[in-house]
Amino acid sequence: MGETIQSVERAAAILRLLASGPRQLGVAELARALGLPKGTLHGILRTLVRVGFVEQDQATGKYRLGATLLHLGSSYLDVNELRTRAINWADALAGRSRESAWIGTLHEGHVLVIHHVFRPDDSMQTLQVGTYLPTHASALGKVLLAWDPYGEAVATPLQPHTKKTIVDPGQLETELELVRTRGWAAEMEELTEGEVAIAAPIKDSRGIVVGAIGIRGAVERLAPEGHLHMEFVSYVRDAARAITRDLAR
Amino acid sequence: MGETIQSVERAAAILRLLASGPRQLGVAELARALGLPKGTLHGILRTLVRVGFVEQDQATGKYRLGATLLHLGSSYLDVNELRTRAINWADALAGRSRESAWIGTLHEGHVLVIHHVFRPDDSMQTLQVGTYLPTHASALGKVLLAWDPYGEAVATPLQPHTKKTIVDPGQLETELELVRTRGWAAEMEELTEGEVAIAAPIKDSRGIVVGAIGIRGAVERLAPEGHLHMEFVSYVRDAARAITRDLAR
DNA sequence: CAGTGAGGTTCGGTATTGCCGAACACGCCT
DNA sequence: AGGCGTGTTCGGCAATACCGAACCTCACTG
Incomplete structure (x- = not known):
């Protein structure tokens, strides 16, 4: 199998991490867990927020999974x-x-x-x-x-x-x-x-x-x-x- | 709000399209719908398959949503x-x-x-x-x-x-x-x-x-x-x- | 109440990255 | 056989998205 797209793989890794526990995670925590610079993660997170895969807590700035994923998951069941x-x-x-x-x-x-x-x-x-x-x-x-x-x-x-x-x-x-x-x-x-x-x-x-x-x-x-x-x-x-x-x- | 990452946004668009109907979609169909070259989409799809967000039909080669999304969706409910x-x-x-x-x-x-x-x-x-x-x-x-x-x-x-x-x-x-x-x-x-x-x-x-x-x-x-x-x-x-x-x- | 550290965010230069389009291989139907 | 429809591969170019340092704000603390 050939090459894969870095940023998409990283985005998926973020989602998996967010799904692994009920806790919300911050940029810094994710950066430590994935061994990537904060700036990089922020860019991916910003995108994930835009597409609804991730939501950001207004108060703390931390991130959690977004509602779009629930809909995608239920669509999977139809398929x-x-x-x-x-x-x-x-x-x-x-x-x-x-x-x-x-x-x-x-x-x-x-x-x-x-x-x-x-x-x-x-x-x-x-x-x-x-x-x-x-x-x-x-x-x-x-x-x-x-x-x-x-x-x-x-x-x-x-x-x-x-x-x-x-x-x-x-x-x-x-x-x-x-x-x-x-x-x-x-x-x-x-x-x-x-x-x-x-x-x-x-x-x-x-x-x-x-x-x-x-x-x-x-x-x-x-x-x-x-x-x-x-x-x-x-x-x-x-x-x-x-x-x-x-x-x- | 600043810039967003192209490939991640495109990946999300693909997932939304796949979720929009019960039908499986092929590279060519997606390319027409999104106005992107086939090769580009193939790269993103390959990555999505690797992370389990998308599955490929062995027989037809067409793509459908993957099981990981079901799990992410249910994780959203916990959060x-x-x-x-x-x-x-x-x-x-x-x-x-x-x-x-x-x-x-x-x-x-x-x-x-x-x-x-x-x-x-x-x-x-x-x-x-x-x-x-x-x-x-x-x-x-x-x-x-x-x-x-x-x-x-x-x-x-x-x-x-x-x-x-x-x-x-x-x-x-x-x-x-x-x-x-x-x-x-x-x-x-x-x-x-x-x-x-x-x-x-x-x-x-x-x-x-x-x-x-x-x-x-x-x-x-x-x-x-x-x-x-x-x-x-x-x-x-x-x-x-x-x-x-x-x-x- | 300054001081410190941790949080999330911004920014611009760099070279890496992943786009693109044409060519390929296969299968189907005409 | 031919043509069209798939999905897939590949290499060159340059746009892309990384990175790291600097920024801002908050909260806690000495």
Whole structure:
């Protein structure tokens, strides 16, 4: 691959930094983080403000992400073919299982949530579309890792989220092997205590895994006494197969 | 304001074009639309692909928005102070009114939806966060226009969405005058047949209107026989006042 | 209350940077 | 085969956008 445009890459780096935390950042902070002169950054920031990608705090002069990005992000969802094709099946899955349904893709070492249906009859939930889940501690992530065509190395060390999170790379690999042979993944309180998830792969017309769909809910409903109710597994696998079939056309 | 960086502005223009429709665009199309040579655009596109803002279709070579933007957009939501402060009140509003609750801001001549709570006990709804509503045909929009500090001209001609949409600028102005005097806005089947909305302004510590909150639902529930149930209006105004009070601190 | 340092901003010279346009390679349809 | 439509490459030219030092303002402090 050839050369890339410096200023655009720098602009992207700024946006990524601003997105990495909820804090607003100043020119000086950015300059330190990126190792660039303040003047240079100021020029890029001025441009980003003009196009609405960044907003400047009137009081402090610090910078934060801008509203245009929200609109661009939601436009991405319209463009994303997997999501538009899968959205109805996710609704159906949530309805049948009476649990929240999720669709995710592999993106920069994380699971990017591209769709999320709330659990029926349960309002107070916040939408997770656009957020990241850890690959090694989520059912969606295990599926995506298991069939990752590029075999990306998992970011080590594996961050623990609960006592049950898999933190040993070797153990993760055997888990992925299991996922590959039986065709679906489970995650038992490895991300949040009391929550369990199931996921299965979505393949495109060439047979490559392009995403995963699954459900997530309380351990007492999905896996009482530590044993998964297999009916939930078949709901998830049915949905995954249906979407895969849809994508083939 | 001083100069801006050419390539970054061009990159932003490309992203806006890609976001403007669900279609994928090719280098040649972009070149025509922006009046730039193909080679120039290719360089910018290559960079945008590298940073994940744009993806290229393997088969056709055409370009579409990338997944990184989805993540940046959702990060914006974390940063947005109005939203983080208002989110609980919106939940409460949806609960009390048993209708869907909405929060929006003025952005480039549209209402940008920054939060959306589904109507309780009603799953099959799609989330609208990040989408645009028309200013002249939504309750949120009327509120934002009525107190717009910059007095931005509304994009004319006013696009009709139903038979009841206000399309005459003069009539819109008298409507906005009404909104200003009584302190809230209504929209009766002006955007979608059978749907009605109510909204009220959210002000920051300086008294400037920074957003609007409202509800939206079926005409038969909110306004049977064409008359708004005033209890819904007070729910909305209560929520708006509560958030305004919150922001003052 | 000066003094200091940190913040964001401005500015002009320099040479680096990334523009440009023509040529290339491929695929499709005529 | 031919022509047109893609997306892509390349090298030379000069416009471009970097850089670093100087500027201004604020807030905190000795």
